[in-house]
Amino acid sequence: MIAIDDILEKIVSKEIEKKEALRFFEELPEKEKSYLVSKLKTHLSNNANSVENNFSEKKERTLKxxxxxxxxxxxxxxxxxxxxxxxxxxxxxxxxxxxxxxxxxxxxxxxxxxxxxxxxxxxxxxxxxxxxxxxxxxxxxxxxxxxxxxxxxxxHQPDFIKEAISKRLDKGYPLVGYTEELSQATKLFSELTGHERVLFTQSGTEAVMWAVRIARAATQKKKIVIFEGAYHGLSDTVLAAKDQFGNSIAMGLGMIQEFADELIVLDYGNMEDLSIIEDRADEIAGVLVEPVQSRNPNNQPVEFLKEVRKLTLEKNILLIMDEMITGFRVSCSGVQGLWKIKGDLATYGKIPAGGMPSGMIAGLTKYMNYVDGGTFDYDDESMPSVKKALMAGTHTRNPIKLAATLAILTEIKKRSSTSENKTDESNSxxxxxxxxxxxxxxxxxxxxxxxxxxxxxxxxxxxxxxxxxxxxxxxxxxxxxxxxxxxxxxxxxxxxxxxxxxxxxxxxxxxxxxxxxxxxxxxxxxxxxxxSDSIEEDEIKEDIRSTISTIPDMRNDPEQESIKNDQMEKLRKLIISDLNNFQEKEVTI
The missing domain is CATH 3.90.1150.10 (Aspartate Aminotransferase, domain 1)
Structure with missing residues (x-):
């Protein structure tokens, strides 16, 4: 729904006039109306909360x-x-x-x-x-x-990374087989993060995509929980928006609704949404979370995430911590170390890749074994013991990126070892x-x-x-x-x-x-x-939020389809009415 996203941005940034917005809304198919309303609701809610939290004491004088x-x-x-x-x-x-x-x-x-x-x-x-x-x-x-x-x-280009890459280039960079940096980098990665095994991928998007595949392979379940406002890369398997009924909707042009149907989109930090995970635990393979969302860094719901961890352990659901941004930033063990909430799997990239294109998945041996079948001895009768999920990639262990990764991790360890603080978070x-x-x-x-x-x-x-x-x-x-x-x-x-x-x-x-x-x-x-006196505008926005909030929750309930259609028609009329009110009162959203 890229076209819808473009129109939404134009509406909220006042790039199109109100009459044009009304005309466009009336012509939309029902599914796209639902998507637009959901995003508009989120926009209005975020604006109101931000203004209330940060400027309420000077509301009458707030500049626009x-x-x-x-x-x-x-x-x-x-x-x-x-x-x-x-x-x-x-x-x-x-x-x-x-x-x-x-x-x-x-x-x-x-x-x-x-x-x-x-x-x-x-x-x-x-x-x-x-x-x-x-x-x-x-x-x-x-x-x-x-x-x-x-x-x-x-x-940019610190000497220790430049030197490591230069030395590897001089030796060549064979893509098939192992190089000596591989064992050193994976061992050091596990040591610094506390994870048992690690896998290199070709990008952060690919790391998340494979982590989801591991969760489904390990649990033999399909559904993945994600949270509104998070970003997990560009794979169709983790991209969906939530409509006002809680249903998942494919987010962009060329994306297939069937992928979105396997996602459950919840509100990050909302304790009430934990009941959805509990009620649907038999369907859910994994909960995928940015512990601190890169798009909403002020939202840090520690207690909520602790409850998610408890629930996933009880219900045989994998907790996948996406630390693409936070890994090695707040500490070597990321937010997981800071908050003492360990995921079954975690995804990384950016910092530990040393500027090279890469991603990493790390986690418990019993889950990482779904990639390669587990360890075995070359000199006895042992063989891989776990059925494997399909994963491959030409550049997954590219020696140039491994050299950069090893250099970054070595530098982090060296700087950590100079610390006099011997607590569990000395590496941070x-x-x-x-x-x-x-x-x-x-x-x-x-x-x-x-x-x-x-x-x-x-x-x-x-x-x-x-x-x-x-x-x-x-x-x-x-x-x-x-x-x-x-x-x-x-x-x-x-x-x-x-x-x-x-x-x-x-x-x-x-x-x-x-x-x-x-x-x-x-x-x-x-x-x-x-x-500007924003009181009248705030009151109108509150009216819209109140109207939308009165619509019943009909998450993924096929028996309620006819009721939902009626509600959608009512909602359409309400939104048009409210937008007309904006127009009549010369208020912009």
Missing amino acids: AVTELQLNEEHKGFIDQMAQKLEKNAPKSKENASECQTYFVDQRRTGGLKKALKRLQFHLTYSECDGAYLYDIDGNKYIDIASDNGVNLFG CFLQELNEKTRLMCEELNSFFKTKNVPLIIEYFSSLFRFKFLDDPNGVVKELVFVLMRINGVETSPSGNCFLTLAHSDKDIKSIIRVVKKSIDTLMKQNFFYI
Whole structure:
């Protein structure tokens, strides 16, 4: 439902007028209406909660961000000035971005694309990188807080990784058979994480896909529980949205509903949803969870996850901890070590891959044996004892990535061993200074946003942080902030996830803070924020949420299909009515 997602983004970012939104909604098939309503409900709920939690004490004075439809001639003049400045600073990057479109297919180039800002939104072309910095082909230097989507814990191309890769290249990199790095890397990985066995894959998406396959093979059950707001890669087997009845819906064009039917999408942290897992335990092979969601790092439901762990142990359900982002970031044992909640399986990538394309699955021997049948002795009668699930890949044990992985893990172990703290989490101590720097930076900026009364916060966990725009999360002001940061020498991530690394100096962090503050001050000076009485809008949003919440729960109940259809028709009329109310009162959502 990529087309629906595009329209949804345009609705919530006010890129299309209300009449057009109403017309589009009326023409949708029922399933797509359901999907759109579910996403709209989530958007409204998230906005209300964020505003209530962070700006309630100054509600009557809360500034609002200008939407694309509200841009006036002064705004457009400022955007034009910025476009001219950026084109002057990075002409080669703009030219290369245009040339790349002909043959290179890239979804990310359209992420957040706004018609009014198009001239500002071309991707930079980097010529080199080093430590905390990126350099473009026009000679500009940037402090990098994208960190290659969280890969570079030690910054770009640290010497110990470059040396390891160079030595392996000199020896060659045979893809079939073993190299000496393989046994060393897997042993060290298990030692640092506490998992019994480990498997290398070709990507993070593939690691999650295979972990799900292991869970189904081990339990002989089909259903997988995932949670709203989590991201587990691009496999059809783990991508689904939830409609207002709790049913799973395929998320994009080309994706098959039958895959979504095998997923149960729940709300992360909602204790009431545990009853669904308990009631359907005979169907559920695994619960797949980002313990701290990369898209919602403030949501850290420790007690909820402990209850999930208890329930999965009782019901013969595998708990799969997706630590693609958090693994080796908060500690070597990730959130599992921090919260003392161990998964049966866990997926990794990013940091321990050393910048090379890779993923990892680690876990209990009894489950990992479903990949290779288990261990045996070459000198006796023993043979693999477990029936295997099909898994393969040409680059799963590519020696170049193994060399990088071994170098990263060796460096982590070396830094850990210098710690005087001998607690169970001694392997995390060298990371705590970085995590504390991240916290202090984010708190200073959040205090600044609050003082300025702008609808913006930074959510963070360990060295991960995200800018969250409360009233217009996909709007022009969000994109303008990032463009201004780029113009002033700080490069952010198209995905929204930002990171501090061990390569960032205190001076770099001060520069990041200064650039963010300068960008907000500039937009305030140019009147991209305005004072608005939001009470009426909040009341209308609450009416919609209350209306939707009165609809009965009909999760995956075929006997209730006719009732559900009636309810969907009522819901359609209610949504149209509410959208009309927005139009009549000149309120935007």
